[in-house]
Amino acid sequence: MLLKHTPKEIKERNALTINPAKTCQPIGAMYAALGIHGCLPHSHGSQGCCSYHRSALTRHYKEPVMAGTSSFTEGASVFGGQANLIQAINNIFTVYNPDIIAIHTTCLSETIGDDVNQIVGKAVEENKVPEGKRIMYCSTPSYIGSHVTGFSNMVEGIIREFPVSTGTKNRKINIIPGWVEPSDMREIKALAKTMGVEIIMFPDTSDVMDAPQTGTHEFYPRGGTTIAQLEAAGDAKYTLALGKYCSEAGAIALENKCGIKFKTLDLPIGISATDRFISTLSNIAGIPVPQSITDERGRLVDMITDMQQYLYCKKVALWGDPDQLIALTEFLLDLDAKPAFVVSGTPGKYFMERMEQLLGKDMGGAKVQNGSCADMFLMHQWIKNEGCDLLLGNTYGKYIARDENIPFVRMGFPIYDRVGHSYFPTVGYKGAMYMLEKILGVLMDKQDADSSEEAFELVM
Ligand code: SF4
Numbered sequence: 499m500l501l502k503h504t505p506k507e508i509k510e511r512n513a514l515t516i517n518p519a520k521t522c523q524p525i526g527a528m529y530a531a532l533g534i535h536g537c538l539p540h541s542h543g544s545q546g547c548c549s550y551h552r553s554a555l556t557r558h559y560k561e562p563v564m565a566g567t568s569s570f571t572e573g574a575s576v577f578g579g580q581a582n583l584i585q586a587i588n589n590i591f592t593v594y595n596p597d598i599i600a601i602h603t604t605c606l607s608e609t610i611g612d613d614v615n616q617i618v619g620k621a622v623e624e625n626k627v628p629e630g631k632r633i634m635y636c637s638t639p640s641y642i643g644s645h646v647t648g649f650s651n652m653v654e655g656i657i658r659e660f661p662v663s664t665g666t667k668n669r670k671i672n673i674i675p676g677w678v679e680p681s682d683m684r685e686i687k688a689l690a691k692t693m694g695v696e697i698i699m700f701p702d703t704s705d706v707m708d709a710p711q712t713g714t715h716e717f718y719p720r721g722g723t724t725i726a727q728l729e730a731a732g733d734a735k736y737t738l739a740l741g742k743y744c745s746e747a748g749a750i751a752l753e754n755k756c757g758i759k760f761k762t763l764d765l766p767i768g769i770s771a772t773d774r775f776i777s778t779l780s781n782i783a784g785i786p787v788p789q790s791i792t793d794e795r796g797r798l799v800d801m802i803t804d805m806q807q808y809l810y811c812k813k814v815a816l817w818g819d820p821d822q823l824i825a826l827t828e829f830l831l832d833l834d835a836k837p838a839f840v841v842s843g844t845p846g847k848y849f850m851e852r853m854e855q856l857l858g859k860d861m862g863g864a865k866v867q868n869g870s871c872a873d874m875f876l877m878h879q880w881i882k883n884e885g886c887d888l889l890l891g892n893t894y895g896k897y898i899a900r901d902e903n904i905p906f907v908r909m910g911f912p913i914y915d916r917v918g919h920s921y922f923p924t925v926g927y928k929g930a931m932y933m934l935e936k937i938l939g940v941l942m943d944k945q946d947a948d949s950s951e952e953a954f955e956l957v958m
Pocket of ligand 1: 543604
């Protein structure tokens, strides 16, 4: 009983988070920055923050994550971090030679009130930024929002720095994929290619956070959106923002800067959300959906039909990031399962509105909460009181899974104790089949484990 102190009795809390269902803003900013080719993320704060952000990403992706830090000490904490950041910019370009430095702030530099825009301007004035090199930045105070907010803020930073409108449109469609795995970004690109739609995706962490082992360490792996692609994004004919929390702010910024219309869709996880993604892409590009994608969908429908008996009315507890939870909730409803408990540590009104649209009035009886007090402790209390059949969320659910003996499928960020998430997509129809296989696998394992000898079946 690892969580033996979690009581069943639920008391109202307003100012205490226990085991949060989120992490800190700069981690998201760092992940987004890694999706730009030749980019070195830089954490403007103390070394401890940067170590934590890097190690969180390294543990999840099982890849080395490079990043710089302004290495604040007591002096910088009192007088501000300008001198440290200018020195860091000079050192990074001299020693590590990236094409771009992506600076994000931390709680400490935000509390001091460092103006990164002004500091970068001063670095340019002092010739610390070599010809052709670029700096982008965003503000990521971690006492508001979450890693999801940080991702969104860095996407806005990308838009501020790169896209330019030349007045001549290209035929491309921008896709802001949201915080998904490199495998998902690869799958979205593959779907667009199969459809014959030319896209510019940013950020794109495929071939960065899932780079192949070649025997040679590449400081800047071959993946990531290039500067040329980012600049061309300003002439695209349309933008699709996948996931309101991670991507919409970037799409709005791009519309304001370059006049590109956009549409926000849910992450294409599950059958309904993928249907909307594919049909929107097809409509915008004016290209019909090819038979191979229709066939993929058909195989998913077949699998759902065959296995529906194992999913019907199964009570599911979910936690994590709002964009993923929204898509997963809809997918579970499509499977005839029952999202019963949902928590997201990321605040924002839209989450509750969208969940009500999906689940119905009063959340259809489900318990749903987001914001700072929507944490793993509350989730555990709900489960202790009412029970559930399946857990779906990041690694932090393993304590509840063990204590309560509930089947558990890992999904979201972070996943520290399993592999596969960065290699096998969960978006698209193939991704939905992969999710379904994982869900059915743990439910059937549980059924096998709990069956009496007479009821133990070879064929299920
Ligand atoms: S101090 Fe702030 S930015 Fe640094 S690790 Fe903690 S929450 Fe994140």
